[in-house]
Amino acid sequence: MYVELKNINKNYGNFQASTDVNLGIEKGSLVALLGPSGSGKTTILRMIAGLETPDSGDILIDGVRVNDVAPSERGIGFMFQNYALFRYMTVYDNIAFGLKLRKEDPKKIKERVEELLELTSLKDFGKRYPNQLSGGQRQRVAFARALAPNPSLLLLDEPFAAIDAKVRQELRSWLREIIYKVGITSIFVTHDQDEAVEVADQIIVTNKGRVEQTGTPREIYKDPHTPFVSQFIGQSTIVEEYYKMKGFQKGPYKGAIIRPEFIEAFKSDNKVFEDVIGCSEEGTITDILFRGNSLLLKLDVNGVTLTTHRSLERRSVKIGEKMRVIIYRLYAFDDEKAYLLENEELLKYDVKNRHLEAYLYSSDGYFVV
Amino acid sequence: MAKNRKGSEKKVDITKIVLIALSVLFVFLMLVMPLISVIVNSLREGFKFYFQSLGTSYVLSALGVTVIATVIAVIVNTFFGLVASWAITKFSFKGKQVLATLIDIPFSISPVVAGLSYVMTFGRLGWARPLINAINNTFGTDIQIVFAIPGVVLATIFVTFPFVSRELIPVLNVEGTDEEEAAALMGAKGFTIFRKITFPHIKWALVYGVILCTARALGEFGAVNALSKTRGETFTLPLEIDALYLAGSADSIVSSFAVSSLLVIIAIVVLIIRNIFEHNAKKE
Amino acid sequence: MAKSRVKKYRGGHVIPGFGLTLGITIAMLSLLILIPLASVLGNAFRQSPAAFFKTITQPNVIHSFETSILCSFIAAVINCVFGLILAWVLVKYEFPGKRILDGLIELPFCLPTAVAGITLSKMYSTTGELGGPLSKLGIKVSYTHIGLTIALVFIGIPFVVRAIQPVLEKMDKQYEEAAYILGASKTKTFFKVILSEIKPAMLTGFGLAFARGIGEYGSVIYISGNSEKERTQVVSYVIMQKLNYLDYESATAIALVLLIISFLLLFFINVVQIRQSRRTNNV
Numbered sequence: 001m002y003v004e005l006k007n008i009n010k011n012y013g014n015f016q017a018s019t020d021v022n023l024g025i026e027k028g029s030l031v032a033l034l035g036p037s038g039s040g041k042t043t044i045l046r047m048i049a050g051l052e053t054p055d056s057g058d059i060l061i062d063g064v065r066v067n068d069v070a071p072s073e074r075g076i077g078f079m080f081q082n083y084a085l086f087r088y089m090t091v092y093d094n095i096a097f098g099l100k101l102r103k104e105d106p107k108k109i110k111e112r113v114e115e116l117l118e119l120t121s122l123k124d125f126g127k128r129y130p131n132q133l134s135g136g137q138r139q140r141v142a143f144a145r146a147l148a149p150n151p152s153l154l155l156l157d158e159p160f161a162a163i164d165a166k167v168r169q170e171l172r173s174w175l176r177e178i179i180y181k182v183g184i185t186s187i188f189v190t191h192d193q194d195e196a197v198e199v200a201d202q203i204i205v206t207n208k209g210r211v212e213q214t215g216t217p218r219e220i221y222k223d224p225h226t227p228f229v230s231q232f233i234g235q236s237t238i239v240e241e242y243y244k245m246k247g248f249q250k251g252p253y254k255g256a257i258i259r260p261e262f263i264e265a266f267k268s269d270n271k272v273f274e275d276v277i278g279c280s281e282e283g284t285i286t287d288i289l290f291r292g293n294s295l296l297l298k299l300d301v302n303g304v305t306l307t308t309h310r311s312l313e314r315r316s317v318k319i320g321e322k323m324r325v326i327i328y329r330l331y332a333f334d335d336e337k338a339y340l341l342e343n344e345e346l347l348k349y350d351v352k353n354r355h356l357e358a359y360l361y362s363s364d365g366y367f368v369v
Numbered sequence: 370m371a372k373n374r375k376g377s378e379k380k381v382d383i384t385k386i387v388l389i390a391l392s393v394l395f396v397f398l399m400l401v402m403p404l405i406s407v408i409v410n411s412l413r414e415g416f417k418f419y420f421q422s423l424g425t426s427y428v429l430s431a432l433g434v435t436v437i438a439t440v441i442a443v444i445v446n447t448f449f450g451l452v453a454s455w456a457i458t459k460f461s462f463k464g465k466q467v468l469a470t471l472i473d474i475p476f477s478i479s480p481v482v483a484g485l486s487y488v489m490t491f492g493r494l495g496w497a498r499p500l501i502n503a504i505n506n507t508f509g510t511d512i513q514i515v516f517a518i519p520g521v522v523l524a525t526i527f528v529t530f531p532f533v534s535r536e537l538i539p540v541l542n543v544e545g546t547d548e549e550e551a552a553a554l555m556g557a558k559g560f561t562i563f564r565k566i567t568f569p570h571i572k573w574a575l576v577y578g579v580i581l582c583t584a585r586a587l588g589e590f591g592a593v594n595a596l597s598k599t600r601g602e603t604f605t606l607p608l609e610i611d612a613l614y615l616a617g618s619a620d621s622i623v624s625s626f627a628v629s630s631l632l633v634i635i636a637i638v639v640l641i642i643r644n645i646f647e648h649n650a651k652k653e
Numbered sequence: 654m655a656k657s658r659v660k661k662y663r664g665g666h667v668i669p670g671f672g673l674t675l676g677i678t679i680a681m682l683s684l685l686i687l688i689p690l691a692s693v694l695g696n697a698f699r700q701s702p703a704a705f706f707k708t709i710t711q712p713n714v715i716h717s718f719e720t721s722i723l724c725s726f727i728a729a730v731i732n733c734v735f736g737l738i739l740a741w742v743l744v745k746y747e748f749p750g751k752r753i754l755d756g757l758i759e760l761p762f763c764l765p766t767a768v769a770g771i772t773l774s775k776m777y778s779t780t781g782e783l784g785g786p787l788s789k790l791g792i793k794v795s796y797t798h799i800g801l802t803i804a805l806v807f808i809g810i811p812f813v814v815r816a817i818q819p820v821l822e823k824m825d826k827q828y829e830e831a832a833y834i835l836g837a838s839k840t841k842t843f844f845k846v847i848l849s850e851i852k853p854a855m856l857t858g859f860g861l862a863f864a865r866g867i868g869e870y871g872s873v874i875y876i877s878g879n880s881e882k883e884r885t886q887v888v889s890y891v892i893m894q895k896l897n898y899l900d901y902e903s904a905t906a907i908a909l910v911l912l913i914i915s916f917l918l919l920f921f922i923n924v925v926q927i928r929q930s931r932r933t934n935n936v
Contacts, residue, residue, distance in 0.1 A: 051550065051667050071667055072556030084547035088569030097565075098555035149555065384839075385746055392742040392754065395735050398783070399807055400760045403772040406782060410775060449681050456674035460666050468678070470923055474686055477861070477922075478915045479868025480766075481889040482908045485896060486689035489696050494901055496692060526685055549668045559669035581762065588765025591870035591889060595896055607767040607871070614771045614875070622775075629768040636763040644756040 001060075002027035002185050003048060003153065008057035010043055010209075017043040018054065019209040025187060025202070030179055032200035033189045036232070040209040041189045042157060048187065049078050049155050061153060077146030077184075079156040083138050085130040091141050092117075092126040098149040116144040119178065135163045136171055143175070147182065154179070156188035160195060172199050193233055197221070205229050223340070227257075227333035234259045237307050244302045245327050246281040247343035253332035256341070262330060263308040265299060265323040267315060276326060279345035283325035285317055301325050407633045410626035422624035423631070430601050431609035431628075434521060438593075438605060439586040442525040446582050447575070450533025454571075455563070457534075458541035459549060469538070475530045483527045484595025491515050520596035521603055528592050529582045536578030537571050544570045573650050577643060584639045588632055606632060690912070697909035700902055708906040716884045717891045718910070724798055724887075725866030728805035729813075729859050735806075736813025736858060737851075743814070744821040758814050761807055766871025773804050774875035796878030801885060804873045809862030816858030820851050853929035860922040864915055 001024035010018040017040050025031050033041040046052040048059060050071030058065050066074050086094050095116055099109045117123050120140040130138055139159065146154060159175065160168045176199045179186050190196050196203050197217040205212040205220060207228045213220060224230035231238065242248055242256035265283060266273045273280070286305065287298035295310040297317065306325070310317065317323070329342045412419055422428070457469055475483065490497050491514035505512055514520045544567075552562045590607040597603040600612055606628060613625035697705065708714065743755050761769065777784040777794035784794050794800045824847070870889035877885040886894075888911050895904035 049554065051554070070556075071554045076554075078551070078554050080547050080551060082547060084551040086548055086552070086566055089565075097552065097557075101556050101561070145551075388738055388742050389746060389748055391735075392739050393750075395739065396754055396757050399803075399810065400757050402776060402782065403764075403769060403807070404760070406772050406776050407768065410772075445681075445685075449678070452674045453678040453682075455670060456678045459668050460671045460675070462671075462675070466923075466927070468682075470919065471682060471687065472678075474690070474919070477864040477868070477919050478690075479870060479889045479892070479908075479911055481870050481892050481896075482693065482868065482911055482915075483689075485892060485904055485908050486693045488896065489692040489901065489905060490689045492901075493899075494696065496695070523685070527689070530686060546668060553667045553669065559673075562668065584763040588763075588768065590765060590767040591893075594870075595893060607765050610765075610767050610771065625771060626775075629765075629771065632765045632768050636760065636765075639763045640756045640759055643759060644752060648752075 001025060002029075002062060003187070004058075004060040005044065005048070006058045006060070008044075008047065008054045008059070010040075010047065010052065010054050016209045018047070021057070021209075021211055023204055023211055023214060025185065027185050028183060029185060029202050030176065030200050031187045031202045031204060032196035033187060033204050033206060034193060034196040034232075035191065035206035035212075037191055039206040041191075041204075041206045043209075044206070045155050045157055045187060045189050048153075049076055050074055051078075074153075075151050076153045076155055077149070077151035079139075079142045079146045079154070079159055081158040082162050083130075083142035085138060085141055085145070087130050090127050090129055091122060091133070094130070094141055095144045095148050098145065102149060112148060116148060119182075120144045134167075136167045139163060139171060143178070147184070152185065154184045154186040156186065158190060159188055160190070160192070168195075175199060205232065207232070224331060224338045226336065227254075227338050230257045230331040230333060230338040234261075235307070237305070239304055239306070239330070241302075241304055242330055242332060242341075244304060245330075247279055247327065247345040248330065248341060249344070251332060251339075251341070252334065253339070254334050256330040256332045257338070258306060258327060258330045260296075260308045262328050263299075263306055264326045264328065265297060265308055265310065267317075268322075268324050270324075273324070273326075276346065277324060279343065280324035280326045283323050285319050285321045285323060288317065288319055299323065299325060404633060404637070407626055407629050410623065411630040413626075414620065414623045418620075418623065419627045419630075422627035425624075427601050427604070427609055427612075428606075428628055431604045431606045434518060434603060435587055435605040435607075437518065438522045438525040438589075439583055441522050442529050442586045443579060443582050445526050446529050447533050447579055449530065450535075450537055450578060451575075453534045454537035454541050455567075458538055458544075459546055472531050472534055475528055476535075480524075480528050480589065480591030481595055484524050484592035487520055487523050487527070487592075487596055488515055491520065515596055516598050516603065518603055521593050521605060524592035524596045525586045525589050528589050529585045532582035532585060533575065533578035536574045536581070540571050540574040541567070573646050577646050580639055580642055584636060587635060693905050693908050693912065696901065696905040700906065704902065705906050708903045709910055713881050713886065714891060714907055716881075717886045717888045720798065720801070720884055720886065721867050721869075721888045722914075724802045725805055725809075725863050725869075728802045728809055728866055729863040731802070731806050732809045732813045732862050733855055733859050736810060737817060737855065739810075739814045740817035740821055744818060758811050761809075761811050766808070766869070769807060769872040770804065770875040773800070773807060773872065777803065777876060795876050796880065796885065797883070798885060800876040800878075801873055801887070804876050805866040805869060808869055808872050809866055812861040812865065813855065813858035816854045816861065817851055820854040821847075824850055853925050856925045857922055857929070860918055860925065864918040864922070867914060867918075868911060 003025040005021050005023050008018050008021040010016075019040075021040075021044060023044075033044055035041045043052060047054050048061075050066070050069065054067065059067055061074060061076075086097065089097065092113055095113045096109050099112060104112075113126075114123075117126055120143060122137065122140055122144065125133065125137060125141075130141065133141065139162070143159075146156075160171060163171060172195060188199070197220075201216065202214065203217055203220050204214045205228070213225045213229045215223075220229060221233055224233060230236070236257045236259050238255055239245075239258055240255040242253075242258070243250035248256075264273070264280075266280075268277070281301060283299040283301040283306070285297055286300050289296040289298075291309070294312060295317075297308050297310050299306045299308065306327075326346065327343055328346065329340060331338045332341050333339070411422075453472060457465060489495055491501060492498065495515075501512055501514060504510065512519070514523065548566050549562050552566050557565070588607055589605070590611070593605050593608060594611070597605065597608060600609070604612065610625050610628050610632075613621045613628065616622075616625075700708075739754075739758065743751065743758075774795055776782050777787070777800050779785060779788040779793070779795070781795070787794055792799070794803065868889055869887065870893070873887055874890050877887060877890075879886050879890050888907065892904050892907050892911070895901075895907065
């Protein structure tokens, strides 16, 4: 493990920002600290950087306990949420600042800054001031500045929060690519699950000062360990009376989470689903919302409201229309854990239609969604 | 805006004209007239008399004392302003609001009470009097505070104490601490951070604070009045103006306005500089 | 080396200089301001309560407090009215000479109080530029409470204008327009929406001008005439008078009462400001 946190606790007055936090990050990985605001993710990042001091517990970087090491000696690059660019310095001077502090050879500094300007495609902007740049360009300056002294660990606090939604998408893949190119271990904080899933190869989900789950985006999505993770990842509807749905039985659970992609709603004359119509039940469309590339349907099934997507390529539907509904699976939860329940009827079913089989099952035994 | 409300356009204009006229009238009567009055009164006996009034030994002595007190007060309060605004804006700690309020005390108390407080500290009944005596006895010095130049300097420092910090704190609050944190994270030392990162943000506010502090120090009257009783030795310009005015003869009153005109000119220069700075700051 | 760092980072302050700057701040504040003020308190408390009350209940002392408080209050109210008009004009309208007008507001901050005092006294005397015409109308200004109040208006105006101006500037135009579109008339919009919005700022300005007025010395002592009979002595003048007679007991006793009033006002201003910032932060 390159970065390790052991039994970290941190309070601000009565507020517990971190409770018994344990985590490990491998060298070379790109990790997202994901959680809602106030979940303690930024506190973890700031403690690794040395901007905050834990009340108890150890922080290790590369096997060395760094609790008492000054932030500047930890070999980290830090990118602030709003970038904290030095407003009265040019882009060039911003990037060179950390190097000058190290009293490095001016020639080397120049080389390094130019290399970074090249890397971040800011070659022509060296003489500009931060307020003459766009949000995306500022992010790149902040990135170059953090990288300048060749840190071995890069910490990014909400790197996309200050950027327009439109440009954000583009910058996500840019950042991912460039971090791999540089090959630096990186941790970034985000509250946006799409961002975490898209950029990171490891996600740490935090909630109320605790680490809920650590895993790859796929693991987090497919196998949520706690009720919080199952709700926080993906869009979801919480259903208490999940056992009213066909194919599910009452268990020792408090309720269940059903994601839109777990639900299939089709018209009764749909030939594709002919084979499985027996395990479907009736639902009524109560609302239709247009979501740009798809429709969001609200369905009333046995008195329970469910939400699902519907492709615009499929036949049109209207409010009040009766549909056939199948729920492939759901996440049942008790107070501590989440459990994947498959539709029992559907599992028993012998699907003859090859096309439908491919549609329903993926190679690893899960249904494709 | 007016376009959207064509119906009431005419009415809006009347309100506007009335309000502007009222404002101009108020400012003219209350603020401009006194300025003109000082200049007119100072020249009542002609230019020759005007310059004679400025050249008396009393006035020259007062000018010297004023400059000494002002220079020291400005240096002390600029240093204090920088240090205090750094402590208050760059860190969070308990009692911060209380500290900020305490610093502003000299704004809201009577200058006479400020002067009195030094009399009560260093004067005949003052608790620090034995201390000063002890120092004088030990080192063979003759340090006097009350009714001497040090008292005048202290009084001037007191009344202008918050002037620089008051200009700096809001600017630093708006600036936040991110840039400093970023620099500290890269290993920059305190003074480097201040010089390279913080100073460019506050330089206009600092200059303005220093100018305002200077103007106020030059013109301080009440506090100094309590601590300075010897004309020609410890009097400052405002005290000299007071002495000339209270002398009561027509000539001395004109002289008093002549000395006043010096301070009026300084006040106007300060206002112009301020106006330019504010304009620049807004542009930035 | 590592150990010295431990010390530095235990406080959780990454930016250096906390202990040093806070230490210097508190030391200078104490030495230059708080300890001298405390010696006024100490001297006042050293007197027997009976002597203390005897001093502060002398008729001329009570009259001076009445005069200072009443005139400052009236001046502060006048300043609220004109301060609002001035701030409004400076923020909402464009007209030639606006920058000069804006700059002039600050004049009372830069003009020495003694200069303001003798000039106002001369202007409003029966032979002065404004006092002459007014005396023909039967209004005597210099050496009366009216003159005193005028001097306090002069001193206090920038406090009110500068308190209201930034709030008006920040106030969202949409807010005003929304009320207007909802059907509120212009006058109603002003009184209902805008006035309630700037009330805290106006109270702050009022408090500052009032506090400044109660302690004012230089600008009022010439125009007021300082007559005990006419009750035109202000508190600061009475303190200075006692000081000149070397009557330190009386001077400190009166100063203590004045200090208490100042601190109460300071407290009031702070409460208003904290509330104001809470309100704006919540929006």
